[in-house]
Amino acid sequence: MNTTLLAMGIAFLVVLGLVVNLGVLSLLSGALHFLFARPSLEILKSENGESGFAFGFRWNNAREPASFDQVKLRLFNPFAKPTQVDVSADFAGQTSDFGVDVNLGPAFTEILNSTGLDNSTLQIEVVSKKDGITHYFNYKTRKFLENFRAANKSVASFNEKYGYVKTKPVYHQTTRSFIADPLPQTAEKILKIQSNPAFAGAFTAAADSAAPAQENFTVAKVWIEDGCIVCNACEGIYPEVFEVTDTTCLIRPDAPLNDGLKILESAEACPVEVIKFTKAS
Known part of the structure; x- marks a missing residue:
């Protein structure tokens, strides 16, 4: 019985000693941090x-x-x-x-x-x-x-x-050299153009296969719908028929209507497609 109590007492003292030592170390660590690590x-x-x-x-x-x-x-x-x-x-x-x-x-x-x-x-x-x-x-x-x-x-x-000194990074770039075979020598380049006799036949055939010219016609009536943006395209093509003002486009009173192809060209050049006409029967 006495031996058991003695062993328990010794164990208690050992545990108490460990706790005290840990507490002392913790306090010492805190004190050192307070003294030496504070701002x-x-x-x-x-x-x-x-x-x-x-x-x-x-x-x-x-x-x-x-x-x-x-x-x-x-x-x-x-x-x-x-x-x-x-x-x-x-x-x-x-x-x-x-x-x-x-x-x-x-x-x-x-x-x-x-x-x-x-x-x-x-x-x-x-x-x-x-x-x-x-x-x-x-x-x-x-x-x-x-x-x-x-x-x-x-x-x-x-x-x-x-102070903190930030050093600049140094980048090393590997250089390489390549040795290639020389380019093959070729004959002088020949241009495929109409003036070159070697290709004259190709251009002649293309000209022969072109669509025939459109036949001219007479216009019965031409007018301008709403939406003209006064771009002057029509007057630039056919000023005898079209007159562009600051706000719109007008058809001249004595406009010739016998050149339907030029009126057609003017209508196709209009970006807003407001030029309209009818062919004479």
Whole structure:
């Protein structure tokens, strides 16, 4: 009986030890992630004069994919002047670790010249407007100004170390050469045209087989139906019969009607087919 209880007690202690160890490891892992994997901001040297503010921002973009495109600075100074200053600037969206140099204007100069630094705080916000994500960094204003004035790392050097550089792909194209037999030598090309005596017979036969010319006729009446588009085709063919105005086509009062073939040609040339006529019996 005592042996059984002793074994159960030992087993309980072993299980308890495993649970405690797992809990400690989990807490340690969380603490390490909190200390070393959280977003960080580094104040850099600005090239934009008195109103310039440069910073570098790093975060785990694999866990938090976002495009950061704005920085905000908020001064809280309840016991001196100015009591509060808000200033912001936009920049091109960044999807991986980056450094930027922005111009915050005269409001940033107010922050640099503020008094009561021991009781004031400065909050820096790095914002992704598109994704609705903001990371906050809080400083004592005096500490911020010390870091700002002592900054000597440039944006270019920060981006060179941490920024994402996209290399251009290199494509290799295989070249091939082909050796072919020369084209066979042929006689001079002979053109099959009517002026070539070798083919004169073929064109003569075609001319003999052509349809006979149509016999001319007299027209009894010619008129224009509605729908004329005043294209001038009929007047161009037979102006003695047709007169095209700005709005329609007219038949001339003294129009000759003895050349039915030209009237027929005019009717066939009309794109809207409004020229009508009857043959004389």
